[in-house]
Amino acid sequence: MARYACKLAYDGTEYSGYQVQPQKRTVQAVIEQALTNIHKGEHISVTASGRTDAGVHAKAQVIHFDSHLQMAPSNWIQALNVHLPNDVVVEEVSEVAEDFHARFHxxxxxxxxxxxxxxxxxxxxxxxxxxxxxxxxxxxxxxxxxxxxxxxxxxxxxxxxxxxxxxxxxxxxxxxxxxxxxxxxxxxxxxxxxxxxxxxxxxxxxxxxxxxxxxxxxxxxxxxxxxxxxxxxxxxxxxxxxxxxxxxxx
The missing domain is CATH 3.30.70.660 (Pseudouridine synthase I, catalytic domain, C-terminal subdomain)
Incomplete structure (x- = not known):
């Protein structure tokens, strides 16, 4: 199992904020769905540096997630962006230490x-x-x-x-x-x-x-x-x- 950090940008116009909410479109939900698709149906949770409210944008939000898939950062960027809507873009990915925390650090x-x-x-x-x-x-x-x-x-x-x-x-x-x-x-x-x-x-x-x-x-x-x-x-x-x-x- 490896931990990856991602830097992403998003246009928050069509989202009810970052954090997952029932029956609402959120940034976290579309990222986790993209990861689920990449992992063939296995749910992968992500943790962000913090929440943004409905309509708020991000130039450099940071998230982390754990995965058993071993891919180079460039391949992660390509795979994630294929599965993400065009108002959310992963710009950078890096494998990090297993104790790295996007929010607490x-x-x-x-x-x-x-x-x-x-x-x-x-x-x-x-x-x-x-x-x-x-x-x-x-x-x-x-x-x-x-x-x-x-x-x-x-x-x-x-x-x-x-x-x-x-x-x-x-x-x-x-x-x-x-x-x-x-x-x-x-x-x-x-x-x-x-x-x-x-x-x-x-x-x-x-x-x-x-x-x-x-x-x-x-x-x-x-x-x-x-x-x-x-x-x-x-x-x-x-x-x-x-x-x-x-x-x-x-």
Whole structure:
């Protein structure tokens, strides 16, 4: 039995999130079905670095699975992609140590969120960026984002129905800048809470729209209360961009 790690990208538009759910199309379900096909009907379970919600995309999700089949990484890539739908692609495969764990061995993640703002929506980005018609004060948003740097209790930026008790996370870098006619928000840290990035983006949009002062971000963090933060931004602009490991498997 060997353990394999895979780096995959997917367009989350037509999925009810990553994790398997009854009677719903999920990324995990189509990957496990592909592996079942390759293994002639034997069910193979996969473990991911983390979940993504319905409509959220991934540029570099990482999963692992165990198999008794011995194949070169290039053959695994070809076999998996033959059996996967065209909105999920395996880009890299590596045989890893038997104790490698895609979720528990992560050391950090990077997410990106794209905002297209202007009078006319971009029809080709409707599933991949959030369109906002009104002008945004980007410098104010950049100022507000800097308050997120460092180690904080991010309870105010976590969905209220989460079961996670420890909400302290460390944000290593954060930026917001124009990119190809859109605003690209990038945030990297040692971990993220449920809906954390989308709530942060929703709050930054309120700053950019003039509904909040940039300095309120510090007060929101200190409150540790979800009610103080802004609305949760829609899913389609969010991408899991990178997953880090101490010993990169690829």
């Amino acid at each position: 992560t050391t950090g993640k990077e997410y990106r969120y794209y905002i297209h703002h202007g009078e006319v929506p971009n029809v080709f980005r409707r599933h991949h960026a959030l369109h906002i018609k009104q002008p945004l004060d980007v410098p104010a948003m950049q100022t507000a984002a800097q308050y997120l740097l460092g180690t904080h209790d991010f309870s105010a930026f976590c969905a209220s129905n989460t079961a996670v008790v420890d909400k302290v996370r460390t944000i290593a870098s954060v930026s917001l800048h124009p990119n190809g006619g859109e605003l690209e928000f990038t945030i990297a840290g040692n971990g993220f809470l449920y809906n954390m990035v989308r709530i942060i983006v929703g709050t930054l949009i309120e700053v950019g729209s003039g509904k909040r002062d940039a300095r309120e971000m510090e007060t929101i963090l200190a409150s540790k209360d979800r009610a103080f933060a802004g609305k949760t931004a829609p899913a389609q602009g969010l991408y899991l961009w990178q997953v880090d490991y101490e010993n990169n498997p690829f």
